Amino acid sequence: MDLFDKCKNFTKSKELEEVGLYPYFQPISSKQDTEVIINGKKVLMFGSNSYLGLTVHPKVKKAAMDAVEKYGTGCAGSRFLNGTLDIHEELEEKLAEFVNKEKAILFSTGFQANLGAISALANKNEYIILDKSDHASIVDGTRLSDATIKRFLHNNMCSLEKVLSSIDINVPKFIIVDGVYSMDGDITNLPEIIKLKNRYNAKVMVDDAHSFGVIGKNGRGTANYYNLEDETDVIMGTFSKSFASLGGFIASSEEVIEYLRHFARSLIFSASITPSSTAAVLASLEIMQKEPELIEKLWENTKRMRNGVLDMGYNIGVSTTPIIPLIVGDNEKVLMMRKILFENGVFVNPVVSPAVPPNQTLIRLSLMATHTFKQIDLALEKIYEVGKQLKII
Ligand SMILES: Cc1ncc(COP(=O)(O)O)c(C=O)c1O
Incomplete structure (x- = not known):
């Protein structure tokens, strides 16, 4: 037995990387804004906790x-x-x-x-x-x-x-x-x-x-x-x-x-x-x-995204805030959904087990006050397409 056996035996991240599904530690080479650049690709950011968009104010x-x-x-x-x-x-x-x-x-x-x-x-x-x-x-x-x-x-x-x-x-x-x-x-x-x-x-x-x-x-x-x-x-x-x-x-x-x-x-x-x-x-x-109008805009954006995904038939659980989980309930599908969305220009965060129970795995969308309706609508279009493709909706 060696102290580092556990490290040697941890192969999951490499396995996911090999099949292009590894979602973590993606290097951003731009500001934390509604659009970011990752590996030279411009993507819409729907995974940021900068709810008011103030990192670039x-x-x-x-x-x-x-x-x-x-x-x-x-x-x-x-x-x-x-x-x-x-x-x-x-x-x-x-x-x-x-x-x-x-x-x-x-x-x-x-x-x-x-x-x-x-x-x-x-x-x-x-x-x-x-x-x-x-x-x-x-x-x-x-x-x-x-x-x-x-x-x-x-x-x-x-x-x-x-x-x-x-x-x-x-x-x-x-x-x-x-x-x-x-x-x-x-x-x-x-x-x-x-x-x-x-x-x-x-x-x-x-x-x-x-x-x-x-x-x-x-x-x-x-x-x-x-x-x-x-x-x-x-x-x-x-x-x-x-x-x-x-x-x-x-x-x-x-x-x-x-x-x-x-x-x-x-x-x-x-x-x-x-x-x-x-x-x-x-x-x-x-x-x-x-600038209280920023918070108002955050909630307008939340409403637009929330209504959009609910109309498509997504399950968003008990969410009532700018954090909108799309509950998928399958690890592989969540990772696949994240990958397809990224390829289509939308960054979202995957949440898989053991962070949540396997039947509760989800894609976590988060809204910012500085998102435009155009950005939200574009993301919604891609979220709809991937939902259909993976038979989530
Ligand atoms: C609910 C909650 N508490 C505490 C923290 C930790 O905050 P920080 O990122 O400043 O370490 C976080 C951040 O992930 C959080 O979501």
């Missing part, structure tokens, strides 16, 4: 470039020691205000925000309760904590109540959910979760990675969308989606953030986010507040 790009001029390219240290910039603090203040919380703290990625916050906040003899569709970073954060983990069926409140009621009322519990689910494209049932958390002595954290810039007033996320900001204990966000940058944050009460500043290991033992990333988020945040 002139003001966001300029802010990032100006920050490099003023602060250089990196912070060369953790926030804890030499890596705190005045713009980090400015962004924390603005984000706390944006989500109506007392304080916020930045992390270098959203993944790290979940790892650091969850592992610090839930300890031994306490419980973390997860939705089965929660993001991998939430799952890994719980693994790093010493708490006991329980799961409930996706967005199923009876299942959540069953879990909560099985635990001693006096034992602290932490319910953690995604605001908008990254594969299903549905919105968490926060009003019911809040009722349950009050009844069963729990706190709630919402991962708003896919909610900011998408739902709530001016894209303020799930708690704002439901008018439940005060009742939502912890809000997490990432900058890698609507904020058009890289990094993440946690917002909560002053005491929770003060605790995280001293106990979140992924914060303390990792370098702070770069000046350019920070400045890009500051600019994106301002645009979200000053």
Whole structure:
């Protein structure tokens, strides 16, 4: 036995590459925009998380470039020691205000925000309760904590109540959910979760990675969308989606953030986010507040795509947001569909098992505010053709 036997035995990626079906690590040689260039080929981008299209916004790009001029390219240290910039603090203040919380703290990625916050906040003899569709970073954060983990069926409140009621009322519990689910494209049932958390002595954290810039007033996320900001204990966000940058944050009460500043290991033992990333988020945040028409356009585009695929007979599951899954339920067909769409000029993301159960494999479409109707209609035409060709519709 050799440590690296598992690597030697992993041949799936090469096998898929040989038959032209390998879909991952496609190198883009242009901006992350509604059209991108991959291997010299121009394709429509329907797989981006840049929901508002701000990665190419002139003001966001300029802010990032100006920050490099003023602060250089990196912070060369953790926030804890030499890596705190005045713009980090400015962004924390603005984000706390944006989500109506007392304080916020930045992390270098959203993944790290979940790892650091969850592992610090839930300890031994306490419980973390997860939705089965929660993001991998939430799952890994719980693994790093010493708490006991329980799961409930996706967005199923009876299942959540069953879990909560099985635990001693006096034992602290932490319910953690995604605001908008990254594969299903549905919105968490926060009003019911809040009722349950009050009844069963729990706190709630919402991962708003896919909610900011998408739902709530001016894209303020799930708690704002439901008018439940005060009742939502912890809000997490990432900058890698609507904020058009890289990094993440946690917002909560002053005491929770003060605790995280001293106990979140992924914060303390990792370098702070770069000046350019920070400045890009500051600019994106301002645009979200000053250009609400972008969010309106995102929803108009979503409606056009959604109605289009529904009319064709695609199954989009429980999606109600700009994340639209086309449920195919067959690994090979999903990979084939991705390939044919790419050859026909449309980039989409395949989601195959084990990321989802085999009967739930899907093509994930995501809309951007900056897509034109012409681009959406062209994609729809290709999605229709491939659906017929592969007998999915
Ligand atoms: C729901 C959710 N949470 C957290 C993350 C991690 O964010 P980041 O890309 O900033 O590491 C993602 C990104 O994939 C996500 O979709």
